[in-house]
Amino acid sequence: MKNTIYIKNPDDLKLNFIKKNEANFIILINENIENKYKYTLNLNKENTSSKILFLIITGENSKLDFNIFVNHFASKTSLDLKFKTVLFKNAHLNFNGNIFVEKNLKKIKSSMIHQNLLESKESKIISKPNLEINSDEVEINHGFATGNFNKEEIYYLQSRNLSKKTIKKELTKAFLFKELEGKISKELKKQIKQDIICSIPL
Amino acid sequence: MNKNIIKKGLTEKIIKEISSFKEEPSWMLEFRLKSFEIFKSKPMPSFGPSLKDLDFDSINYYIRPQDKTHTKWEDVPKNIKETFDHLGVPESERGFLAGTGAQFESEMVYHSLKEHLIDQGIIFESIENGLKNHEELFKKYFGKIVPASDNKFSALNSAVWSGGSFIYIPKGIKLDMPLQAYFRMNSENLGQFERTLIITDEDSFLHYIEGCTAPVYTTDSLHSAVVEIIAHENSRMEYTTLQNWSKNVYNLVTKRAFVKKNAEMYWLDVNLGSKITMKYPAIYLMGEKAKGEIQSLAFAEKGQNIDAGAKIFHIAKKTSSLVLSKSISKNGGISTYRGITKISEDANFSKSKTTCDALILDNTSISNTYPTNDIRTNSANFEHEAKVSRINDEKLHYLKSRGINEKEANTMMINGFADPITKKLPMEYAVELNRLIELYLK
Amino acid sequence: MQNSLIIKDLCIEIEKKKIVENFSLQINENETHILMGKNGSGKSTLINAIMGKPELKIKSGSIKLNSTDISKLDTSKRANLGIFTSFQNPVEVPGLSMRNFLRIALNSKLLAENKNAKTYSPLEFVEHIYKLAKEMNLDSDLILRELNTNMSGGEKKRSEILQMAVLNPKFALLDEIDSGLDIDALKKIANTIKKIQKKNKTGLLIITHFPRILKYINPNFVHIYKDGKIIQSGDKKLALKIEKEGYNE
Numbered sequence: 001m002k003n004t005i006y007i008k009n010p011d012d013l014k015l016n017f018i019k020k021n022e023a024n025f026i027i028l029i030n031e032n033i034e035n036k037y038k039y040t041l042n043l044n045k046e047n048t049s050s051k052i053l054f055l056i057i058t059g060e061n062s063k064l065d066f067n068i069f070v071n072h073f074a075s076k077t078s079l080d081l082k083f084k085t086v087l088f089k090n091a092h093l094n095f096n097g098n099i100f101v102e103k104n105l106k107k108i109k110s111s112m113i114h115q116n117l118l119e120s121k122e123s124k125i126i127s128k129p130n131l132e133i134n135s136d137e138v139e140i141n142h143g144f145a146t147g148n149f150n151k152e153e154i155y156y157l158q159s160r161n162l163s164k165k166t167i168k169k170e171l172t173k174a175f176l177f178k179e180l181e182g183k184i185s186k187e188l189k190k191q192i193k194q195d196i197i198c199s200i201p202l
Numbered sequence: 203m204n205k206n207i208i209k210k211g212l213t214e215k216i217i218k219e220i221s222s223f224k225e226e227p228s229w230m231l232e233f234r235l236k237s238f239e240i241f242k243s244k245p246m247p248s249f250g251p252s253l254k255d256l257d258f259d260s261i262n263y264y265i266r267p268q269d270k271t272h273t274k275w276e277d278v279p280k281n282i283k284e285t286f287d288h289l290g291v292p293e294s295e296r297g298f299l300a301g302t303g304a305q306f307e308s309e310m311v312y313h314s315l316k317e318h319l320i321d322q323g324i325i326f327e328s329i330e331n332g333l334k335n336h337e338e339l340f341k342k343y344f345g346k347i348v349p350a351s352d353n354k355f356s357a358l359n360s361a362v363w364s365g366g367s368f369i370y371i372p373k374g375i376k377l378d379m380p381l382q383a384y385f386r387m388n389s390e391n392l393g394q395f396e397r398t399l400i401i402t403d404e405d406s407f408l409h410y411i412e413g414c415t416a417p418v419y420t421t422d423s424l425h426s427a428v429v430e431i432i433a434h435e436n437s438r439m440e441y442t443t444l445q446n447w448s449k450n451v452y453n454l455v456t457k458r459a460f461v462k463k464n465a466e467m468y469w470l471d472v473n474l475g476s477k478i479t480m481k482y483p484a485i486y487l488m489g490e491k492a493k494g495e496i497q498s499l500a501f502a503e504k505g506q507n508i509d510a511g512a513k514i515f516h517i518a519k520k521t522s523s524l525v526l527s528k529s530i531s532k533n534g535g536i537s538t539y540r541g542i543t544k545i546s547e548d549a550n551f552s553k554s555k556t557t558c559d560a561l562i563l564d565n566t567s568i569s570n571t572y573p574t575n576d577i578r579t580n581s582a583n584f585e586h587e588a589k590v591s592r593i594n595d596e597k598l599h600y601l602k603s604r605g606i607n608e609k610e611a612n613t614m615m616i617n618g619f620a621d622p623i624t625k626k627l628p629m630e631y632a633v634e635l636n637r638l639i640e641l642y643l644k
Numbered sequence: 645m646q647n648s649l650i651i652k653d654l655c656i657e658i659e660k661k662k663i664v665e666n667f668s669l670q671i672n673e674n675e676t677h678i679l680m681g682k683n684g685s686g687k688s689t690l691i692n693a694i695m696g697k698p699e700l701k702i703k704s705g706s707i708k709l710n711s712t713d714i715s716k717l718d719t720s721k722r723a724n725l726g727i728f729t730s731f732q733n734p735v736e737v738p739g740l741s742m743r744n745f746l747r748i749a750l751n752s753k754l755l756a757e758n759k760n761a762k763t764y765s766p767l768e769f770v771e772h773i774y775k776l777a778k779e780m781n782l783d784s785d786l787i788l789r790e791l792n793t794n795m796s797g798g799e800k801k802r803s804e805i806l807q808m809a810v811l812n813p814k815f816a817l818l819d820e821i822d823s824g825l826d827i828d829a830l831k832k833i834a835n836t837i838k839k840i841q842k843k844n845k846t847g848l849l850i851i852t853h854f855p856r857i858l859k860y861i862n863p864n865f866v867h868i869y870k871d872g873k874i875i876q877s878g879d880k881k882l883a884l885k886i887e888k889e890g891y892n893e
Contacts, residue, residue, distance in 0.1 A: 087580075104565055118580030121547070131571035133590045136562040140590035142571070148580045595698070600735045603695050604749040604807060605723035605756065614748070618739030618790075 004184045006192060013039045017048040017077070024051040026184070026192060030199035032091075034063040041070045043077035049109075051080040055176050055192075059088035059201030066094065070110060072101045075137075078109035084179055085114070086172050088201050090122035097129040101138055111141035117175060118146060119168060165202050172200055211259040214238065217361055220264045224330050224364075227337065237350035237360035244354040249572075250540065251478045251507040256452055261424055263362045263395075282419045282448060289637050325370040326381055329397050332368025339370060344399055347430035348458050356456045359428040363397035366427070369410065370400075371437070376407035380442075380628065383412035396427040402437035402465075409440040411628070417475055419448045425476075426452075431459035433467050435489065440468040444631055446638070447476040449505060455481045463489030463518070470626055471498040473508055474638060482540060484513035487521035487549075494523040499623040501642055502535030502567070511541035511572075512556070516549035516582070525556040528623055530616060531567035532642070538570040543584065550581045558588040561619055563612075613643050647673040647710060649694075649727070649815045649847060654705035656686075656693045663689045665872035667705070671815060671847040676861060678883060679851045681869030682891050687851045688732055690869075691817045695729045696722050709815070724756035726814030730804040730821050737791040742803070743770060745791050746810050753811060773810065780809045780836050797824035805836055815847045816840075822857040834860030855883045 003023035007013070009031050029037070041052070058064060070079055087093060099110050116125055129142050149171050157167045176196050180189050217238055221231040246253055286296045319326050325336060333340050350360035367383055402408050425447060433439045439459065447453050453476040459467040469483040485494035496512040512525045529537040539558045560569040571588045593615050601611035616639055617624075624632050649671045656664040663686040671677055681687055693700045694707055696719040707715045714722050737745075743766070751763040764772060770787075777784040786803050789795070795803060801821055808816055818837070822830055834857060840846060850857065858880060866883045868876040870891070876882065 116577075118577070121580055123580050124578045126574070126576045128572065128574045129586075129588075130573075131569070131588060131590055133560070133562065133569045136565045136567065136592040138562070138591055140588075142586075142588040144573075144575055144584075144586040146575075146577045146580075146582070146584040594735070597735045597737050599697060599719060600731070600737070601745070601749075602719040603723055603729050603731075604745070604811065605720050605752045606749055607720045607752065608718070610748060610752065611720070614740055614745065615737070618737055621739030 002183060004188060006188060008195065010039075011035065011037055014042075015040070015050075016042045016044055017050055017079075018045040020047055022048055022050045024053075026053045026055065026180075026188075028192065028195055028199075029054065029056040029064065030058060030195070031064070032059050032062045032201065034061075036065040037067065039066070039068045041068070041079060041081075043070075043072050043079060044074055045077075046074045047076045048074070049078040049080075052082070053179055054081070054083040054085075055179070055196065056083065056085040056093070057088075057172070057176070057196065057199040057201075058086075058091045058093075060090065062087075062091040064091070064093050066096065068095075068097045068112075070097075070099045070112070072099075072105060072108050072110060075106040075108065077105075079111075080109075081112045082179065083112075083114040083116075084176055085116040085125075086119065086175065086200075087116065087123035087125065088119045090120065090124075092124045093126070095125070095127035095129070097127070098132065099130070099140060099142070100132045101135050101140070103134040105135040106137040108135060108138040108140070110138070111143075113141070113143040114145065115175075116144075116146040117172070118148060119172075169200055169202050173197065210262055212238070212261075212263050212362065216263055220362060220364065226333065229341070230333065233345060233350075234361045234363075237357050240350050241354060241357035241361055244351075244357055246354060247480070250480050250509045250538075251536070253452065253454075253478070256424065261394075264364060278419055279448070282417050285417050285638070285641060288641050289634050322375050322377075323372040324375060324377065325368065327368050329363070329366040329368045329399065332399065336368070336370070339401070340368065340399070343401060343430065343432055345430075347432060347460055348428050348456050352456060355426045355454045356428050359395050359397060359426050359456070362395050363428065364395055366396035366398040367410075367412075368399050369408065371402045371406040371408045373403045374405045375403075376405075377409070380409040380411050380440075382410070394425050398427070398429045400429075400431045400439065400441070402431075402433050402439045404435045404437060406434075406437045408438075409442070411442045411444070411631075413444040413446070417446045417448055420451065423450055423477075424452050425454070427455045427457075429455070429457040431457075431467065433459060433461045433465040435463045436465055437462075438466040438468075440470065442470040442627065442631075444472045444474075444627070444635070445476070446474040449475060449477055451476045453479040453481065455479075457481070458484040458486070459494070460486050460488055461492040461494055464491045465489065466493040467495070469496045469498075469512075470623070471496070471510070472623070472627070472635065473498065473500040473510055474642075475506075476508070477506060479506075479508045479510060481509075482511045482513050484515070485523065486515045486517060487523065487552075488517050490518045490520050492518060492521045494521075495525070496523075497526045497623050497626065498528070499620055500527075500529040500537055501639075502529065502531040502537040503642065504533040504535060507536040507538075509538040509540055511539050512543075513541060514543045514554065516543075516545040516552045516554065519548060519550040520552060521549055522553040523555075525554075525558075526622065527556075527558045528560075528620060529558075529569065530561045530563065530619070531569055532563040534566040534568075536568045536570070538572065539588070540572045542574040542576065543586070544574075544576040545579055545582045545584060547578045550579055552579075552582040554582070554584045556586040558586075559619070560588075560590040561616070562590065562592050564592075609643070613640055616643065645710075647726075647814050647845070647847065649849075650706075650708045651694070652706050652708075654690075654693070654707065655703040656689060657701045657703050658689070658699065662703075663872060664693065667873045669849075669867070669874065671849055673814065673845045673847050674841065675865070676841070676848045676850065676863045677865045677867060678855075678858065678863045679849060679867050679869050679874075680853060680855065680883065680886060683853055685869060686872055687853075687869055688819055691729055691819050691849075691851065694722075694817060695719055695727065720752070721756075723811075724753055726812075728808050728811055728813035728816045730801075730808060730816065730818040732819045732823070734792050734800045734804055736793045736795070738793040740791045742787055742789055742791055742806075743773065746773065746807060749807070750810055776809055777806070780839050781832065782806055782809060782836055798826075798829050801825060801833060802829075805833055805840075809836065809840055812840075812844045813846055814844065816849070818848065818850045820852055821850065822852055822854065830857065831860055837861065855887045858883055
C-alpha cells in the first residue's frame with residue numbers, strides 16, 4: 001500500500017518527485033484568515049507518479065490565495081491532483097494553477113480536478129487553471145465545477161426532520177469524506193475526518 | 203491628390219481623407235479622430251503572442267478603390283493556388299480571392315436578394331451606406347458595444363474602419379436563409395479594418411456567415427476587425443465565421459454581443475491560416491434567461507500562433523452559456539485557448555459549461571490553456587473541463603485493423619475530433635472544410 | 645489454391661515478460677477453430693500480435709498468410725490482405741460515422757487488391773450496406789450511429805460483426821465475441837458469422853473461455869491454451885469435457 005502523507009495548512013510546499021514509489025498526499029486547509037499558499041510540484045525523474053488530494057474548508061472573512069505549479073520535466077510521469085473545496089459565508093478563494101509539460105517528453109499524465117461547494121451567496125471563487133503543454137504524448141485533464149448543496153438532498157433531509165444547519169454539516173462531510181475511500185490507514189482516515197468535522201464553521 | 207503616392211503610416215490627415223471620401227457626418231470624423239488619440243496612447247496587449255514585428259508605420263491604412271493595385275496571378279503563392287485546386291474554387295472567384303482584381307459577379311446576386319429583403323423591412327447594407335441611409339439607428343449602437351477604448355486594436359479600427367456590413371432585422375422577422383458577407387464581396391470587404399454592426403430587434407432571427415474556407419491572399423499584413431451585435435428581447439442571432447487568411451496576416455479581431463432578456467447569441471468560429479490570430483468572441487448576458495454559445499475550431503500549423511477563446515459575462519439571473527473550443531496544433535504550431543467566464547453576484551441560478559479540447563499532433567507543437575473562472579454567486583452551476591492529448595493510439599490501431607492506412611486513419615480521427623463543430627456549418631462549408639483538413643494534414 | 649494462415653513457434657514478449665511461447669497453429673480456409681483457456685492467459689495478446697499491435701514484440705517465430713510473411717507488415721496492410729479481428733473491447737470513436745468509416749475501409753481493401761478497382765461513392769455504399777445487412781440478417785440500426793459511440797456491450801459486438809460482413813475477410817479472429825450477449829443475441833450473431841463464412845470461405849479462430857457459443861457454431865477443432873501455447877487439441881467433445889471439468893486437469 002502506498003504511503004500517504006497528511007499535512008495541515010502548509011503555506012509553502014516544494015515537492016520534487018524522484019522515487020519510483022512516491023507517497024500520496026492529503027492536504028487539509030482549514031484556516032479562516034487571509035493567506036497565500038504556494039505549492040510547486042516537480043516531476044524530475046522518469047517513472048514517478050503521485051496523487052494529491054486537497055481538502056479546503058473555510059469560512060467567515062477568509063481570503064485564501066493559492067498558487068500551484070505542476071512541472072513535468074521527465075517522461076513517464078503522472079500527477080493526479082484533486083481539490084475539494086467548501087466555502088462558507090463570505091469566504092473568498094483565489095486559485096492560480098499551472099500545469100507545464102516540457103518539450104520532447106513521452107507518456108505524461110496530468111490531471112487537476114476541482115469541485116467547489118459555495119455555501120452562501122457571499123462566497124466567491126476566482127480561478128485561473130492554466131495548461132502549457134509542449135509535448136504530444138500526453139493525457140492532460142483539467143476540470144473545474146462550482147455549485148451549491150444539492151436542493152433535492154436538502155429537501156429530503158429536511159423531510160427527515162433535520163435542521164438546515166445540520167444538513168449542511170452532513171452534506172459537507174459527505175462531499176469531503178467520499179474522497180477518503182481507498183488505500184489509507186484506518187487511523188489516518190479517522191484523524192482526517194475529525195479534523196474536517198472541527199473545521200466546519202456552522 | 204497624387205494617385206501615384208501610396209501613403210503608409212497613419213496620420214490625422216489620412217483619417218480626414220478617409221472621412222471626407224466617404225462623405226461622413228462630422229460626428230463620425232470626430233469619433234475617428236478621438237479614437238486615433240486613444241490608439242496612440244494605448245499600450246499593446248500584455249498577453250498573447252508577441253506582436254513586436256507589427257510595424258504600424260509600414261501599413262497602408264486606406265487605399266481608395268481606384269488606387270488599389272492588384273497582384274499579378276504569377277505572384278500568388280503556390281500553396282494558395284493548390285488550395286484553390288483542391289477545394290474546386292471556380293475560376294471566376296480565384297482571381298478575386300487572390301487579390302488579382304478579377305471582377306466578381308456577386309453584384310447581381312446581391313441586387314436580387316436585396317429586393318426580397320427590403321420587402322420585409324430588412325436592412326443589409328455596407329457599413330458606409332448604413333451610416334448614410336440609417337444614421338439615427340446607426341448612431342444609437344455604433345461604438346456602444348465595442349467602445350474605441352476597449353483595446354488598442356478596437357481603437358485603431360474605430361479610427362480607420364472601412365467596409366463591413368450593417369444589418370437590421372425588424373421585430374418579428376425570422377430570416378429563413380443565412381445572409382452572407384460573400385454576397386456583397388468587393389475589395390473593401392476583404393479590407394483590413396472591417397466594421398460590422400448587427401441589430402436583431404425583438405423576436406427576430408438572423409444567421410450571418412462571413413468568410414470562406416478558400417484562402418484569402420493579401421499582401422496587407424494586418425486585419426483588425428470589429429463586430430458589434432445587439433440581440434434584443436427574444437431574438438436569436440447566429441454568427442458564423444470561417445477565415446483562412448494567408449500565413450503572413452496578423453488577424454486581431456474584437457467581437458462582442460449584448461444579449462437581452464430571453465434572447466440568444468451563437469458564435470461559431472473556424473480559424474484557419476493567418477500568422478497570428480487573437481480573437482475572443484464575447485457575450486454579455488444582460489437580460490434574464492439570455493443564452494450564449496461560443497463554439498470554435500482552430501488549426502495551428504508551422505509558423506502560426508492562434509490565440510483564441512471566449513469571454514462570457516453572466517450579468518442577469520437565470521442566464522446560461524456554453525463554450526466548446528477545439529484546437530489542433532501540428533508541425534510546431536502554437537494553439538492557445540484564452541477565456542474568461544464571469545458570473546456576477548446578481549446572476550443567480552445561472553448555468554455555464556466550458557469544454558476545451560486540444561489535440562497536439564507531434565512533439566514540436568504546443569497547446570496552452572488559460573481560462574479564468576470568476577464565480578460570485580453560489581446559486582450558479584459552473585463547469586469547466588480542459589483536455590490535451592494527441593491522437594489516441596488505440597483508436598488509431600482500431601481503424602488500421604480495418605485496413606485503413608495511417609494517413610487516412612489520422613485524417614478520420616481529426617475529422618471526428620472536429621465533427622461537433624463542423625456539423626453545425628452549412629453543408630457546402632462543411633464539405634470544403636473537410637477538404638481543407640485533408641490538405642492541412644498532408 | 646487454398647488459403648491458409650500459418651503461425652509457427654511464435655514467441656511474444658511484453659516489457660521483457662513472455663506471454664506467448666512457441667505457439668503454433670494452422671488455420672485453413674473454411675475451417676472453424678475454437679481456442680479456449682483461462683481468463684488472463686494471453687489469448688487476446690495472441691490475437692493482437694497477429695494483427696500487429698505496436699507494443700507487442702515478436703521475439704521469434706513467424707506468421708504467414710499463404711506464403712507471405714506478415715509479421716513485419718503494418719496493421720492496415722495485414723487487414724488489406726484479408727485478416728479481420730473482432731476485439732473484446734472495441735474502442736469508441738465519437739464524431740466518426742459508421743457509414744463513412746466502413747465505406748473507406750472497404751474502398752481501401754478494394755484498392756489494395758487492385759489499384760484500378762471501382763470504389764464505392766457515399767450513396768452507392770449506403771445502398772450496399774443496407775442490402776448487406778438484410779442478406780446477413782443484421783439489424784441496420786447501427787449504420788446511422790457514430791463508431792461504437794454510446795453503444796452497449798452487445799451493440800459493440802454487433803458493430804464488430806457488421807464490419808466483418810462488410811470486409812469479406814479470408815480469416816477472422818474473434819476475441820470473446822460471445823461475452824456479454826444474451827441467448828437470442830448470441831444465436832443471431834452466430835448465424836451471421838456462419839453466413840459470412842459460407843460466403844467467403846472464411847477461416848475462423850474464435851477465442852472464448854466459455855463454451856456456450858458451441859451450441860450455435862460447429863467447430864472443426866478445439867484447442868486448449870495454457871502457458872502461452874496450445875497444450876491440447878481435439879474436437880467438440882474436448883470443449884464439452886472442459887465445460888464439465890474446468891481447466892485444471
